[in-house]
Amino acid sequence: MATSSIITSPKNMSTAILIRVDQSGQGDYTKIQDAINSVPSNNSELVFIWVKPGTYREKLVVPADKPFITLSGTEASDTIITWNDGGEEGSESPTVNILASDFVGRYLTIQNKYGKSGKGVALRVSGDKAAFYGCRILSYQDTLLDDxxxxxxxxxxxxxxxxxxxxxxxxxxxxxxxxxxxxxxxxxxxxxxxxxxxxxxxxxxxxxxxxxxxxxxxxxxxxxxxxxxxxxxxxxxxxxxxxxxxxxxxxxxxxxxxxxxxxxxxxxxxxxxxxxxxxxxxxxxxxxxxxxxxxxxxxxxxxxxxxxxxx
Missing domain, CATH: 2.160.20.10 (Single-stranded right-handed beta-helix, Pectin lyase-like)
Known part of the structure; x- marks a missing residue:
């Protein structure tokens, strides 16, 4: 499967720029989306966004022009991204939208609490070459849009x-x-x-x-x-x-x-x-x-x- 644009790969795959998200204010950002927004368009370096434990009530988008981002907690049980959205258009409801290529998600809970009322996507993955390790993905109808x-x-x-x-x-x-x-x-x-x-x-x-x-x-x-x-x-x-x-x-x-x-x-x-x-x-x-x-x-x-x- 071809990707929609030419991606420049990082020269060094073992070194990443570290961005810390901490609700207590001890990190670089208190919101995950702000950390994602700080990554430049057409990114060509590994970026590791380390999310400290907490419940983050956010609806996230990793845009298509921001590849090579890792979003990582330490344990899925205590690093929770949650939202409450749904309806007939399942593609509009995701708590987390991954549109970029070369994304990695680690040790996160991704949740949509829309419940039994209709389609409520927790995670949408529309970018090529995405990997998820030790994540919890929770909803009722249409939990994971593996798009x-x-x-x-x-x-x-x-x-x-x-x-x-x-x-x-x-x-x-x-x-x-x-x-x-x-x-x-x-x-x-x-x-x-x-x-x-x-x-x-x-x-x-x-x-x-x-x-x-x-x-x-x-x-x-x-x-x-x-x-x-x-x-x-x-x-x-x-x-x-x-x-x-x-x-x-x-x-x-x-x-x-x-x-x-x-x-x-x-x-x-x-x-x-x-x-x-x-x-x-x-x-x-x-x-x-x-x-x-x-x-x-x-x-x-x-x-x-x-x-x-x-x-």
Whole structure:
């Protein structure tokens, strides 16, 4: 997938400019958005925004012209970004909007408290090459708009009731915990791939699925929707049929929904939708590493040296 503009990469990937956000006034800024705003347009240096513990009631945007930003807490449980917005236009509601490429989010809780009234996106990721580590992403309907680009989520907790991972990203979720709070039969994913030529889709590798009611693994927002669960624990919250065609039987012939060596009471395949796939070793192989997202070329280690901002 091509990015919309030419990005100049930092020359030194181990050193970052450090910006501190602290509500007590002991940092460079007291608001996260002010710290983001301080990064120059067409940024070509690593910027590490360290958010001290607290509850930040902000609606954040990382603009497309500000790549190479890391937004990091220390623990997700005590560094909380929260807002309350929603409605039918899910793209308007996100608490956190990532429009830039080469973004990293670490150890944050990102929350939309809109509740059961409609779509309330907590996190929208529309930039290419974005990675999230140890984050908690919380809402009810449409929690994570994994919109477009290549993305990597590791050790994240994602909670919702309806279509709570949705969009048309090419994304790998590794060792993540998906928790359904649907009291009925909610869908975990609604992936929007609309052409067999597009390399998009969601892969859940070594994940865990829990919940309080019933849940299906996915339904097709796009005709060529693609979702794979591999080596994933499925609790009894996963319904026996597993997958749903969203009322359009023609999509049964075009979607690609697969499972590979999943386990737990919800992983039994005897009553699964007949048009879903029980993948062989060979079929699963392309989805068991970072190849689909090209991760080896862009995933980066956290910086080890910091230069303080001049502010």
């Amino acid at each position: 477009s680009g290549r993305h990597y989520y590791k050790n994240c907790y994602i909670e919702g009731a309806t279509d709570f991972v949705f969009g048309n990203g090419a994304s790998l979720f590794e060792r993540c915990h998906l928790h359904s709070i649907s009291e009925g039969n909610g869908a975990i994913t609604a992936q929007k791939r609309e052409s067999p030529l597009k390399n998009t889709g969601y892969v859940f590798l070594g994940c865990k699925i829990t919940g309080i009611g019933g849940a299906i693994l996915g339904r097709p927002w796009g005709s060529y929707s693609r979702v794979i669960y591999a080596l994933t624990y499925m609790s009894g919250v996963v319904q026996p049929e597993g997958w749903n065609d969203w009322g359009d039987e023609t999509k049964q012939k075009t979607v690609y929904y697969g499972e590979y060596k999943c386990y737990g009471p919800g992983a039994k395949r005897d009553k699964r939708a007949k048009w879903s796939h029980n993948l062989t070793n060979e079929e699963a192989a392309p989805f068991l590493n970072k190849t689909m997202i090209g991760g080896r070329s862009w995933l980066r280690a956290a910086p080890t040296q910091f230069n303080k901002t001049s502010n």
